[in-house]
Amino acid sequence: MADKSFSQYANPDALVSTEWVAEHKDDDSVVLLESNEDVLLYETGHIPGAQKIDWHTDLNDPVTRDFINPEQFAEFASSKGITPESTVVFYGDKSNWWAAYALWVFTLFGHKDLRLVDGGRQKWADEGRELTTDVPSPAKTEYPAPAQRNDAEFRAYREDVLEQIGKAPLVDVRSPAEYSGEVTSAPGFEDKEGALRGGHIPTAASVPWARAANEDGTFKSREELQAIYKDEAGVGEADEVIAYCRIGERSSHTWFVLQHLLGYDNARNYDGSWTEWGNAVRLPIVTGTEKGEAPAQ
Amino acid sequence: MTEQTMPQPLQEIVDEFQAVEDRQRLELLLEFSKELPEVPEKYREHLDEMEQVEECQTPLFLTVEYNDGPGTAELVLAAPAEAPTTRGFASIIHQGLNGLTYEEILATPDDLADRLGLSRAITPLRLRGIRAMLGRIKHNVRHHVNARG
Numbered sequence: 001m002a003d004k005s006f007s008q009y010a011n012p013d014a015l016v017s018t019e020w021v022a023e024h025k026d027d028d029s030v031v032l033l034e035s036n037e038d039v040l041l042y043e044t045g046h047i048p049g050a051q052k053i054d055w056h057t058d059l060n061d062p063v064t065r066d067f068i069n070p071e072q073f074a075e076f077a078s079s080k081g082i083t084p085e086s087t088v089v090f091y092g093d094k095s096n097w098w099a100a101y102a103l104w105v106f107t108l109f110g111h112k113d114l115r116l117v118d119g120g121r122q123k124w125a126d127e128g129r130e131l132t133t134d135v136p137s138p139a140k141t142e143y144p145a146p147a148q149r150n151d152a153e154f155r156a157y158r159e160d161v162l163e164q165i166g167k168a169p170l171v172d173v174r175s176p177a178e179y180s181g182e183v184t185s186a187p188g189f190e191d192k193e194g195a196l197r198g199g200h201i202p203t204a205a206s207v208p209w210a211r212a213a214n215e216d217g218t219f220k221s222r223e224e225l226q227a228i229y230k231d232e233a234g235v236g237e238a239d240e241v242i243a244y245c246r247i248g249e250r251s252s253h254t255w256f257v258l259q260h261l262l263g264y265d266n267a268r269n270y271d272g273s274w275t276e277w278g279n280a281v282r283l284p285i286v287t288g289t290e291k292g293e294a295p296a297q
Numbered sequence: 298m299t300e301q302t303m304p305q306p307l308q309e310i311v312d313e314f315q316a317v318e319d320r321q322r323l324e325l326l327l328e329f330s331k332e333l334p335e336v337p338e339k340y341r342e343h344l345d346e347m348e349q350v351e352e353c354q355t356p357l358f359l360t361v362e363y364n365d366g367p368g369t370a371e372l373v374l375a376a377p378a379e380a381p382t383t384r385g386f387a388s389i390i391h392q393g394l395n396g397l398t399y400e401e402i403l404a405t406p407d408d409l410a411d412r413l414g415l416s417r418a419i420t421p422l423r424l425r426g427i428r429a430m431l432g433r434i435k436h437n438v439r440h441h442v443n444a445r446g
Contacts, residue, residue: 038355039419040327040381056420093379122379 010263166294195278
């Protein structure tokens with residue numbers, strides 16, 4: 001089966017095919033990073049030349065609930081042999097869920113050329129392509145620390161979300177049971193990422209993140225994605241849109257779809273997400289399957 | 298509440314993890330994941346008849362076989378190759394508890410995950426898997442013991 005054309009998407013350069021990876025993974029300008037939900041999966045075998053990135057230990061500040069700072073990012077990037085000019089290609093398990101998260105964090109630091117492998121790890125493996133356990137050790141590169149982590153453009157804080165209710169569309173990418181408030185955490189996450197209150201942010205549309213992916217882990221066509229987000233979820237022609245989930249990783253996948261595949265230039269990910277909103281005092285919440293109304297200002 | 302004591306084989310595994318640094322603990326977990334026994338023939342075609350432990354969206358299948366004579370339990374655990382972390386946990390539990398008596402299994406402390414010292418290398422939610430597995434096994438054994446009267 002021929003690979004689908006990426007030219008259908010708003011940003012055709014945001015995706016590469018497994019075929020492209022096979023051809024270009026050894027280019028000097030390309031750095032391939034595997035980012036998985038399963039912390040040991042890379043060690044069992046990965047695309048030759050790929051390096052591991054662990055969102056938990058590599059991208060998060062160990063103390064404060066925040067991402068690493070520009071200096072730490074620069075240090076991390078140089079240790080992986082990345083320069084500001086590098087084409088950084090991410091792929092991973094579970095339809096690129098964590099790969100999209102790593103890509104989004106790189107976006108905050110202003111790295112220009114970032115791509116996802118359509119179909120991720122699953123597609124590469126299903127095609128019977130080579131996997132290796134050899135771990136590359138690239139030479140350290142010069143990566144100047146970015147002046148700042150640019151949170152304003154692609155990251156939404158609690159205050160932003162509160163202010164945007166009723167003005168910009170919100171997309172809740174959690175499971176329907178989390179959205180309605182039947183459960184206060186995702187199945188299997190009861191004791192670590194729960195919230196005291198269940199439900200969703202008023203006016204948010206429910207679109208579970210995985211609806212953007214096909215069975216084989218690739219992204220659905222632009223037409224299908226438009227039907228889901230633009231029409232059904234009511235994002236329409238909005239200038240701004242905010243996605244959220246439980247801690248901000250599932251919603252980075254949706255952010256990628258909105259920003260790069262559908263061309264909403266001002267898409268933001270609210271990484272505080274439900275663990276913040278559902279635990280915060282006095283924030284408005286709606287339960288049940290209806291979107292709900294914006295609270296009176 | 299029964300007194301909680303670490304079964305000897307499980308304690309030896311915990312000691313192994315405690316003897317090394319964070320990075321090597323992950324390598325050790327990977328070794329364990331490779332050592333998880335194949336699912337016995339009789340279950341291979343019937344994974345759906347085994348109990349599925351819902352955790353982290355990774356399918357983990359579990360069956361406990363009871364030998365009421367000696368009062369010991371055999372554990373059968375299965376997880377897919379693309380879930381090595383889950384397989385690693387399953388393998389630790391298998392090597393640590395398989396064939397022990399009902400009492401020994403029920404006395405296993407619930408904070409096994411913390412004792413392994415993996416919390417820095419593995420996010421808390423990933424560690425949930427091992428809690429869920431152990432909890433489910435103890436629940437099943439307790440249920441069996443109570444049903445026997």
